[in-house]
Amino acid sequence: MIRISLRTVAVAATAAAGVLSLTGTASASGTPARPVPTGHKALTRNPLYSAGAFETSRCTEPARRAGDLTTFRAYLDALFGCLRRTWSEEFHRAGLRFSPPRVRYITKGVYTGCTQYMASYLAGQYCPKNTTMWVLLDKEALSDPTGFDLFTVVTHEYGHYAQDRAGILAEFDRQSAKAGGKREADLNRRIELQAECFSGAFVGSVWRSLGRDRLDWDEQLKWVVGDRWHGTTRNIRYWLKRGWYGRGPQVCDTFSAPASRVA
Numbered sequence: 001m002i003r004i005s006l007r008t009v010a011v012a013a014t015a016a017a018g019v020l021s022l023t024g025t026a027s028a029s030g031t032p033a034r035p036v037p038t039g040h041k042a043l044t045r046n047p048l049y050s051a052g053a054f055e056t057s058r059c060t061e062p063a064r065r066a067g068d069l070t071t072f073r074a075y076l077d078a079l080f081g082c083l084r085r086t087w088s089e090e091f092h093r094a095g096l097r098f099s100p101p102r103v104r105y106i107t108k109g110v111y112t113g114c115t116q117y118m119a120s121y122l123a124g125q126y127c128p129k130n131t132t133m134w135v136l137l138d139k140e141a142l143s144d145p146t147g148f149d150l151f152t153v154v155t156h157e158y159g160h161y162a163q164d165r166a167g168i169l170a171e172f173d174r175q176s177a178k179a180g181g182k183r184e185a186d187l188n189r190r191i192e193l194q195a196e197c198f199s200g201a202f203v204g205s206v207w208r209s210l211g212r213d214r215l216d217w218d219e220q221l222k223w224v225v226g227d228r229w230h231g232t233t234r235n236i237r238y239w240l241k242r243g244w245y246g247r248g249p250q251v252c253d254t255f256s257a258p259a260s261r262v263a
């Protein structure tokens, strides 16, 4: 339930937000970075799709203590470090520039720049307007020191951040603004299912190093509930698994997928 509500709001925010556009300049290593792709090819022929599987495969989860904000922050700091490493390598191989998002941990509802409040059903959100990842660490979130939900909420939202940096969100916004009805919902499902695939790919790539039981992943798949804006339950599971087994964004081109896969 947490995950689904979260996505609904995150998507509304994404669709409404103006997205930064980046220009191609020299990257840190001195190699000229490609300009961020624009137009329909940003969705269907994005350089991220040819960068191969994720390289880094190690990530650990620091122990958390129930009710202890400090340990939860350390847990998330570690996760954001893993995501930054994995995605910056991937962008580098794709020839695209990358820098990590801002991260804000909050303990109660605030205005994020994209939505008015983050209530307890809204565990996390990426807001493109301020390129910030917002994570809610309220009483309820702090009550579960072993769960895997927080991890996958963050990896999903980071998927939206990757879409933003790769020019995918900007083109999505442009096309969504002109679309209506069925086409708008179709585009929304494609952007959401891609974030699921990116999330599955990241989790799959670091899974062994996490030392978790396979059941933790199966649980994530089990609790998926689909809707018109996010895809059927079956398709959400399909893209999560496809990412998991593919270990990288090369298997996540939901924009070229047949309609049945993004229904």
Ligand SMILES: [Zn+2]
Residues within 6 Å of the ligand: 007, 010, 011, 156, 157, 160, 192, 195
């Ligand atoms: Zn989402």
